[in-house]
Amino acid sequence: xxxxxxxxxxxxxxxxxxxxxxxxxxxxxxxxxxxxxxxxxxxxxxxxxxxxxxxxxxxxxxxxxxxxxxxxxxxxxxxxxxxxxxxxxxxxxxxxxxxxxxxxxxxxxxxxxxxxxxxxxxxxxxxxxxxxxxxxxxxxxxxxxxxxxxxxxxxxxxxxxxxxxxxxxxxxxxxxxxxxxxxxxxxxxxxxxxxxxxxxxxxxxxxxxxxxxxxxxxxxxxxxxxxxxxxxxxxxxxxxxxxxxxxxxxxxxxxxx
Amino acid sequence: xxxxxxxxxxxxxxxxxxxxxxxxxxxxxxxxxxxxxxxxxxxxxxxxxxxxxxxxxxxxxxxxxxxxxxxxxxxxxxxxxxxxxxxxxxxxxxxxxxxxxxxxxxxxxxxxxxxxxxxxxxxxxxxxxxxxxxxxxxxxxxxxxxxxxxxxxxxxxxxxxxxxxxxxxxxxxxxxxxxxxxxxxxxxxxxxxxxxxxxxxxxxxxxxxxxxxxxxxxxxxxxxxxxxxxxxxxxxxxxxxxxxx
Numbered sequence: 491x492x493x494x495x496x497x498x499x500x501x502x503x504x505x506x507x508x509x510x511x512x513x514x515x516x517x518x519x520x521x522x523x524x525x526x527x528x529x530x531x532x533x534x535x536x537x538x539x540x541x542x543x544x545x546x547x548x549x550x551x552x553x554x555x556x557x558x559x560x561x562x563x564x565x566x567x568x569x570x571x572x573x574x575x576x577x578x579x580x581x582x583x584x585x586x587x588x589x590x591x592x593x594x595x596x597x598x599x600x601x602x603x604x605x606x607x608x609x610x611x612x613x614x615x616x617x618x619x620x621x622x623x624x625x626x627x628x629x630x631x632x633x634x635x636x637x638x639x640x641x642x643x644x645x646x647x648x649x650x651x652x653x654x655x656x657x658x659x660x661x662x663x664x665x666x667x668x669x670x671x672x673x674x675x676x677x678x679x680x681x682x683x684x685x686x687x688x689x690x691x692x693x694x695x696x697x698x699x700x701x702x703x704x705x706x707x708x709x710x711x712x713x714x715x716x717x718x719x720x721x722x723x724x725x726x727x728x729x730x731x732x733x734x735x736x737x738x739x740x741x742x743x744x745x746x747x
Numbered sequence: 748x749x750x751x752x753x754x755x756x757x758x759x760x761x762x763x764x765x766x767x768x769x770x771x772x773x774x775x776x777x778x779x780x781x782x783x784x785x786x787x788x789x790x791x792x793x794x795x796x797x798x799x800x801x802x803x804x805x806x807x808x809x810x811x812x813x814x815x816x817x818x819x820x821x822x823x824x825x826x827x828x829x830x831x832x833x834x835x836x837x838x839x840x841x842x843x844x845x846x847x848x849x850x851x852x853x854x855x856x857x858x859x860x861x862x863x864x865x866x867x868x869x870x871x872x873x874x875x876x877x878x879x880x881x882x883x884x885x886x887x888x889x890x891x892x893x894x895x896x897x898x899x900x901x902x903x904x905x906x907x908x909x910x911x912x913x914x915x916x917x918x919x920x921x922x923x924x925x926x927x928x929x930x931x932x933x934x935x936x937x938x939x940x941x942x943x944x945x946x947x948x949x950x951x952x953x954x955x956x957x958x959x960x961x962x963x964x965x966x967x968x969x970x971x972x973x974x975x976x977x978x979x980x981x982x983x984x985x986x987x988x989x990x991x992x
Contacts, residue, residue: 538869560767567871578862582780592870594773650869 491516492537492648492680497546499532506532508704509546517678519671519694523686524701525726533701534652534684538572539563550648568596571641573651573670577633579625585612585636586621592644611639615669631662635669642673649674649681655690667693688733691715700726716740757952764880764948767873774881781885785847789892792846793839797830797896800838801903804829809913819914823904823922828931830900836935837983839896840942843889844975848950851882852971855954856964864955879951889943890936897935934990941986942979949975 492514499507506529514520522530535541537548539555548555550566558566571592572578579588589608593599599607612621615635625633634654641649651670655663671694674681683690691698695712700723708723715727716737728734768774808825855878858864867874901923908919953971957963 540865540868564767564871567869570869572866572869574862574866576861578866580863580866581857581861595770595870595872 491551492682493547493549493552494537495547495549497533497536497543497548499529499536499541499543506704507536507543510701510704510706511546512699512706512709514680514682515697516680517675518696519674519681519683520697520699521691521695522682522684522699522701523691523695523726524707525686528701529704530684530686530701531652534650534682537682538570538650539567568592568644569647571644571646571649573634573637573641573649573654575652575654575656577625577637579633579636579640581625583625584621585617585623585625585628588625588636589639589643592640596644607643608639611643612636614642614673615639630657631659631666634658634666638666638669638673642677645677647679649679651681651683651685653685653687654683655685655687660689663687663689664693670694688727688730691727756956757948760875760879760952760955761948763873763875764883765876767876769872769877769880773877777877777881778884781881782888784850785882785885786888786892789843789846790895792842793892793896794899796842797835797839797899798903798906800834801826801830801900802907804834804900805904805907805913805919806911809908809911818922819918820922820925822908822914823919824925825922826904826919827901827923827927830904831897831931831935835893835896835900836938836942837979839893840939840946840979841976843892843946844950844979845972847886847946848971848975849968851947851950852954852957852968853964855879855951856957856967859955859957860960860964875955878955879948882951883944883947886943886947887940889946890939893935893939934986937990938983938986941982945975945978945982949978 494513495511497507497510498505510529510533522533524530532541536543553562553566555563555566579585580591583591586605586608589612590604593604593607597604609621612618615638617632617635617639620628620632620636625636628636638654641651649670654670655666658666667690670681670683673679683694685691692712695715698708698710698712698715699706700708700720702722708718708720710718715723718724728737769777805822805826808829809819809822812819812821855864858878864874864878867877905916905919908914909916914922950971953967953974954964957967
């Protein structure tokens with residue numbers, strides 16, 4: 491579990507995060523949603539320790555990140571897996587080498603053990619016969635799968651994903667979303683996903699934190715987001731005609747029953 | 748003020764580069780790869796340029812010696828001094844700032860733009876040690892490249908001298924051996940080592956701290972070439988004043 495208390499972050503005069511408090515639960519897919527510029531990426535980078543923050547605290551299983559020594563931070567980071575928006579795969583390595591990389595850095599496994607583990611997770615994300623390819627030879631969907639495989643190869647306790655299905659077709663996006671959800675449940679890890687894709691919200695949003703102008707505007711789940719009267723949330727969620735129609739059908743169905 | 752900030756950041760980068768070392772098994776591979784990319788990959792162009800510039804230096808010297816009282820052996824002497832003292836260590840380093848420096852800046856800059864450096868940081872890896880330190884170690888072999896440049900520059904001069912009929916082989920070799928100061932070799936290789944450090948770190952700084960997208964990677968490569976050349980020229984002046992005056 492990750493607990494965030496009153497988190498504040500500024501860049502010069504721009505106050506980006508204005509006191510966010512929330513918890514991200516273990517074994518669940520926790521989603522951070524909001525419009526572009528609402529502070530989602532800054533929030534995620536603060537959680538990862540890539541940005542320092544002025545006020546508040548972030549605690550991983552009770553351990554306050556800012557109070558940890560460098561060695562403790564390093565140990566904690568070895569338990570974090572991250573899927574970047576563009577994959578952030580290392581261009582100079584093959585897909586297999588990319589997946590083996592965290593094992594090379596943090597374990598004392600032999601090369602054959604690392605290869606076995608890499609093959610296992612590549613199979614888990616349903617990528618076969620791609621081991622020797624370079625990332626540039628893989629499609630967007632394949633790159634996302636490799637990024638997920640690299641993130642989970644060292645059995646992380648925390649998985650962070652920054653817009654994992656951006657740039658993917660709707661069908662592949664759903665496959666990636668479901669894959670992340672399955673992995674979260676299978677390994678009982680704390681997963682935090684940064685997204686503005688409403689399909690992801692409806693598919694895997696077990697816990698949703700909605701950000702607006704650097705503040706937490708709403709918190710709930712995919713089951714409660716249709717029922718909320720919070721105007722800020724409804725403006726965002728029902729901005730597309732498709733979701734307006736879905737809501738109307740949902741309300742009608744409720745009234746009929 | 749911005750210049751002071753950049754200089755400060757550069758020195759902090761160098762300190763950070765030596766902290767929290769990457770595992771030796773991984774580092775070894777990175778160093779070997781960088782030796783291949785930065786040192787071995789540069790030998791061809793360095794050899795080509797050195798041979799022909801050595802020849803040109805010889806021809807220019809010979810053509811400017813009109814006085815019959817000046818011995819022809821001076822052609823060999825002038826070529827040796829030009830090649831060992833300045834051409835090989837300094838001008839090859841400026842050429843390397845274009846070749847190796849641009850490669851370093853663009854490769855690290857692309858890693859920055861595509862979040863690969865963030866990926867290293869999230870994993871708890873000291874990205875400066877992982878990316879810059881192997882380049883620094885690989886370029887400690889740079890004096891070997893300069894030795895080749897010195898040798899081929901002098902051979903190029905010999906070839907131009909003989910085939911152009913500017914002096915005999917004996918005169919050229921006599922000139923090469925004339926008033927030889929062994930300390931000049933020490934001076935040349937001290938400069939080379941310092942330039943190797945500049946070649947590894949200044950382009951890395953420009954790549955690592957760049958902001959923006961693909962266009963900015965190109966701009967960073969150009970800026971990196973300019974600043975690496977400026978630092979090499981300034982250091983060359985200071986070292987020459989300190990060691991030879």
